[in-house]
Amino acid sequence: MKNMLKVVVCVLVSVVAYSQVWAIDILAHRGASGEYPQGTAIAFDKALEQGADILELDIHLSKDHNIIINHDADLKENVGISDKIEDLTLGEIKALDAGYEFTLDSGISYPFRNQGHTLLTLNELFERYPNAIFNIEIKPNDKTLSEILWQVIVDYRMEQQVTVASQHNKAMGHFRDISGGEVRTSATVGELVEASLAWSSGFGWVFNPDFDVAQLPYGITTKPYVRFFQGKGVAVDLWTVNDIEDIERSISLGVDGIIGDYPSRIYQALEDAGDR
Numbered sequence: 001m002k003n004m005l006k007v008v009v010c011v012l013v014s015v016v017a018y019s020q021v022w023a024i025d026i027l028a029h030r031g032a033s034g035e036y037p038q039g040t041a042i043a044f045d046k047a048l049e050q051g052a053d054i055l056e057l058d059i060h061l062s063k064d065h066n067i068i069i070n071h072d073a074d075l076k077e078n079v080g081i082s083d084k085i086e087d088l089t090l091g092e093i094k095a096l097d098a099g100y101e102f103t104l105d106s107g108i109s110y111p112f113r114n115q116g117h118t119l120l121t122l123n124e125l126f127e128r129y130p131n132a133i134f135n136i137e138i139k140p141n142d143k144t145l146s147e148i149l150w151q152v153i154v155d156y157r158m159e160q161q162v163t164v165a166s167q168h169n170k171a172m173g174h175f176r177d178i179s180g181g182e183v184r185t186s187a188t189v190g191e192l193v194e195a196s197l198a199w200s201s202g203f204g205w206v207f208n209p210d211f212d213v214a215q216l217p218y219g220i221t222t223k224p225y226v227r228f229f230q231g232k233g234v235a236v237d238l239w240t241v242n243d244i245e246d247i248e249r250s251i252s253l254g255v256d257g258i259i260g261d262y263p264s265r266i267y268q269a270l271e272d273a274g275d276r
Contacts, residue, residue: 024275025257026266027135028052029240030071034261037078037099039069040117041128048132051267051276054163056135056259059122060085061145062093067122067152073139077101079119086140094118122149126156134162135186135237135259138175141168146175150183159183163213176210184212187234192216199228209234215259218246223253230256244269251275 031043032050044055058071062085071077074084079096098119099112120128122136138145153162164179165186166172172188187195191211198207214229215237226236237257238250247269250258258266270276 024251024255024270025053025237026051026263026270027054027056027237027239027257027259028263029056029259029261030058031055032261032263034242035104037102037112037117038071039078039120040098041120042112042117044125044129047263048129050264052263054133054135054257055125055129056137057125058137058139059145059149060139061142061148062090063087064089065144065148066090067145067148068093069120069122069125071139090121122152123156126152126158130156132161134158136162136164138164138166138168138171141166141171143171143174146171147178150175150178153179153183165213165215186213186215186237187211195229199225204228207232213237213256215239218250221253221255226253226255230254241266248273
């Protein structure tokens, strides 16, 4: 009887361990931005249809302090104008065509022009997908944006559905202070440099992270580096991974999340690996 109990326990432990190893999240980079205009409702809709677990997005503040979803500070890449978001009101931004510059054939055609696609506010995103999980990057090094972001998260009760990222220590430090640890956060560039130096010099054992997630560039990431963070209780996401071979290698590294422009590709690779 004791031997049988031991076998059952071992099997259960193996099942749990296997599920932990293969619980890899698909983070849709600006939505399904490889096929649809980045950061628009259609890009996020399609990302979820393609199996994305998390919607990844970047934010800026408009002139009248609305949180606007867009990767760049200016609107050249998607709208085709050089104006900065911080210099425009929400009304002015909403009048712009967010699908204007999107092309799948190097500028031969622009299939999303004049289709009514607009830049979204964070409020609109939360209202459209109340049950979704989000990875939100604060792009500018701006304490005001950190404060408004926290208020919007609280207003929509999204504390458990959001991870906040930023490259900047000031913006991230301020967000952590005012949110009081109620929201998961990702490492800043400075924190990743500090972690890398500690790990590579053999002093990784003294490193004590203040972040929950390390979002790392695909090209510099190795399995020992992934294990270093995971050993500290930190999840590891890789960006931006679009080629099938790179996605398959990311899976083999045992990461916790893969960030890419093509959620369907990541889904297919995970399905082939037995994760879906």
